[in-house]
Amino acid sequence: MSHSSQAGTGDFIAGFNDPVAAACYAEGPRRFVPGFEALHRMTAILLAEGTPTDARVLVLGAGGGLELRALAEGQPRWSFVGVDPAQEMLLQAERELGPLMDRVTLVHGYIDDAPPGPFDAATCLLTLHFLEPAERDATVRKIHRRLKPGAPFVAAHGSFPQGQDERSRWLDRYQAYAVASGGDPAQARMAREAVGAHLPVLTPEQDEAILEGSGFRDIAMFFAAFTWRGWVARA
Template identity: 60%
Template sequence: MAEGVQYFLDSFKDPAAVARYSEGPRRFVPGLDGLHRMTGLLLAERVPADAHILVLGAGGGSEMKAMADAYPGWRFTGVDPAGPMLDLAAEVMGADAGRADMVEGYIDDAPAGPFDGATCLLTLHFLQRDERVRTAAGIRARLKPGAPFVAAHGSFPQGADERDRWLDRYAAFAVASGGDPEQVAKGREAVATHVAMLSPEEDEAVLRAAGFTGVEAFYTAFTWRGWVGYA
C-alpha cells in the first residue's frame, strides 16, 4: 500500500477522527451539497428507477444519504477500506441503511455487479496515477455497458509555483468556512506531503485510460474537480 494511502487510512480508523469527520468535507469542499445533488442527477439520466449503484470510498455516507433521499428506488453497495467509516455511513443513512450493503476493502473486494452506475467522490486523489487507472478500470469492469460513473476529487495545476498557490487557496477556503487555522494548516501539510495530486488534464486522462468514454467535466470548485464518463 502506498505510504500516502496508509497515512490517511490510519486517520479514518481513528475513533476521534471518525467522530468529527463530517465537519471536514463541508469546510474544505465548496458546494458539497450541490456536488451530491449533481451526482444523483447525472446518474439518473441513465439508470433505472430501481438502480443498483456502486459507491467506492463510501465511508461517511453523505453521498449515499443524499442519493437515498432523492431516489427512493435506488440501492447501494458501499465500499471503503476503513470499517469505522462504513459504520458512520450506516449511522448517517439512518432508516435507509437497509438499502446499502457495506463492503470493507478496495475495488478488488467489490462485487462483480454488473451495476447500473457508480460514484467515487473525494477518494481517487489518495492514489498514485497507475493505481487510479487500475481502480477506475475496476469500477468500469463492474458496470453495465454505457452505465454512468461520476468521480470528483482534489485536482488542480501542479506546476512548481502553481501547486503551492492552490494549496494555500485550499487552506484559505477551509479557514473562511470556519476551520481552526492550526488544524487547517496541519491538513494542508498532510495533503502537500502525502497526496499525489494530478492536474485536471491528467485526471481526465486517467478516466479515459481506464476505458471510460464521453468523459465530461461538470464540477469545478477551487481545488476540486468532477467528471462523468460512461462504461
C-alpha cells in the same frame, strides 16, 4: 476526504479508523470542499440520466455515508453497495444512514472486494486523490469492469495544476477556504501541509486521461471549485 486502496494510503486510513475522527468526519468536507452539498445533488442528477428507477449503484470510498444518504434520499428505489477500507468510517455510515441502511450493503475493503456487478451506475467521490497514478489507473479500470455498457460514472477529487508556483498558490487557497468556512486556522494549515507533502494529486488533464484510458467515454467535467474537480463519464 474519503479513501479507497491499499498502497500509499496507510497513514490516511489509520486516521479515518480513529473513532473520534470518524464521528466528526462530516465537518471536514463541508469546510474544505466548496459546494459539497451541491456536488452530491449534481451527482444524483447525473447518475439518474438514463439510469433505471431501480438502479443498483456502486459507491467506492463510501465511509461516512454522506453521499450514500444524499443519493438514497433522492432516489427511493435505488439500492447501493458502499465500499471503504476504514471500518470506523463504515460504522459512521451506518449511523448516518439509519433506516436507509435497508437499501445499502457496506463492504469493508477495496475495489477488489466489491461485487463484480454489473452495476447501473458508480461514484467515487473525494477518494482517487489518495492513490498513486498507477494504482489510480487500475482502480478506475476495475470500476469500469463492474459497470453495464453505457452506465454513468461520477468521480470528484482533488485535481489542480501541479506547476511549482501554481501548486503552492492553489494549496494556499485550499487552506484559506477552510479558514473562511469556520475551520481552525492551525488545523487548516496542517491539512494544507499534509496534502502538499503526501497526496499524489494529478492535473485535471491527467485525471481525464486515466478515465479515457480505462475505457470511459463521453467524459465531461461538471464541477470545478478551487482544488477540486468532478467528471461524469459513461462505461
